[in-house]
Amino acid sequence: MMVGRSARETTASQPLVADSAPVALSVRGLSGGILRDVSFDVRRGEIVGIAALEGQGQRDLFRTMIGLSKAKSGGIEIDGVPAQIASPGAALHFGNGLAYLPEDRKSEGIFAGLSTASNMVLPIISRIAQGGVVWPASERRIAKKTAEAVELQERYLQFKIDELSGGNQQKALLARVMMTGARTLLLFDPTRGVDVGTKQSIYEAIRKFAADGGSVLFYSSELPELVHLAHRCMVLYGGRVFAEYQGDAIDEPTIVGALIGHAAGAVNGVAA
Template identity: 45%
Template sequence: MSAATVPAPDTSTASAVKADSIRKSFGATVAVDDVSFDIAPGTVHALLGENGAGKSTIVKLLSGLIEPDSGGFTVFGEQARLGSPRASHRLGIETAFQEMTLVKDLTVLDNMLLPYAPVGPIGMIRRRMAARDVAAHFERFDIAGIDLEDEVRDLDLAVQQKIEIARAIYRKPRILLLDEPTSTLSGRDVDWLGDVIARLKGEGVTIVFISHRMPEVRAFCDRLTVLRNGGHIATGDVSGFSDGDVIEMIIGRSISQTFPSRPDAGADQGPEVLAAAQLCAGRKLKDASFSLRRGEILGVGGLQGMGQLDLFLACFGMAEIHSGTISVDGKPVTFTSPADAIGANIGLGMVPEDRKTEALFLKLNGKHNASLPVIERFTRFGLIDGEAERTAISRVFDRIDVDRRALWTPVGAFSGGNQQKIAIAKWLVSESRILLLFDPTRGIDVGTKHELYVLMREYVEAGGSILFFSTEIPELVNLADRVMVLYGGRVAEEIPAERLSEQAIVKAALGGESKMAERVA
């Protein structure tokens, strides 16, 4: 199929998409139950709800990946048969998925052309012509500078997300589904997406936008639909609901205080547990020094790709250290692998940015995932004591409110929020005293975010310590005891609690008034 064969958007009909009594179940689990809503053509429509509310099921149904058990969709007034992705594509429906569909071992160009690469008369792909077309497309949407021959695996997650979005747009959709597109984006990249959405809307494209971030919903969207437990709760203009209204509809209750209270800035500090001095590591970290104390949440801010990931990987034995030192309890340490960092005398645990590929084995149950770092604790004479393992894991799952089904159910069957809880649970089982949390609330609904915020504060109040990176600046402002901001691979500024604000973090992230920008240049 050529993208050029997709009909032009028709804004004369009453609905671009109309869902009529959609029902879909997976075994005994009802994912979507009698859901009906309308999306007006040429608008940006938010689809909101907790993880597991049915949003992803709706996206998969519209994308042709699965079919409803009953009910159906109309697309621009015509009954739609969405039995396959190709059927959706023929109707002009394209999707940029949160769990990206890029093939990491292929080049950017090859991914952009899948599965409709232009071919010549003898079946050969016209790569040169396609490369010019893709390069022009990237330039049009302000993502020029990406080498089309780079393998996707070598690119930052944010760049991969932009390519995922660009590929969906490349096929000239009438309806574009954006499934949590900002979960890997921050700062200028979110602004970039806002510009893209505004441009497509101006061209008559209908956009379905899934997000857990209300500021983005208000900035980008005209209307919204809220789902809860697979059912339709409300549809209406974004301006007709307060943030509190939306949160209450999403989780079925109000959250009186989103963030837990933070200790006074003058509270006594514990001893230093983790520190770095002039650390240069990986590809992007050039000079980072910090000190993390017991009972403290030290935030890490900065635009994407400023060395944050290399900092965390170095502290967990996963990135090469070129110079500088890491210390634990005031003593220099050398980590040759994560096993060294996890060790009993160190006690580090890390929650990485991509839970599905880096934190969890999706085909294993929650019990096996949670016990992996310390499986030897439950082993005698080469055999696992299943009862002891189950008892220890159950205690932690109860503490962080993970369904007991996770003990025997593959984690791939659970929502993103529960998967993230299990990724954290394994470090609680191992009794880690220092947690490295890299954007732990990415793609998590507001209710589960609140639970994780409370868990983080309870953890440090019990004597643990957290090094915490987030792409959501309000999290850093309200959770961290202080924040260090990276710029160009260096610590641009450390902001104490009494000066913490979104403006201060953004200013430092952009170079601020420091001389960091000049040094990087």
């Protein structure tokens, strides 16, 4: 009733991506901060979730992969090529690209005072400038298509982004990472602090991105989100990948057990 439409969540687990699908992102022996020897793959068309209690290494993982923190050892590969990522900007231009949605939209995401369209096109501003000038009408025209993908109303594109609700700001930031053209997205708590209607819009945008051949690695503080959205779910505990679940094995009681260091069926710290 609040959002004016049905907001039912899909309760079925996501179908698994074939092992033969190309690996888009490969992390091998990554250590730094609290991280200790973290390794995993994300395949094309796959949505991989990260579950963790506060302070278990999730921030270090995302910040290290995107070049905001320096790894002590290990590294990542993008589309099979070793990547030395020194900054989020460099990550966008390596291979098919790696784009990051930060945790705190207020301090790390939005540029208050600029229009929503300006915020969305910032990563591609050099491509749309004409003679060194970017026209507001051009910004809105280019931002319109991606705004539709995240169900952000076109009229909001001309508003200053800090005049929008938190949910619409989050839609705009998700649209921005999608506009970069990167085929692998790193999303840190993408629905934090938004209403139920906005959550459904974000879920659908993520699912469509993966269905179109993109790859997504996301951390979420909400267990239902991991259950309904992820093809596979990894649990970080003490800076390591403590357990991993897929398909119907992804359920809230199982994840809760792994979050506190108890994983039924775990083999060498990883649950099959």
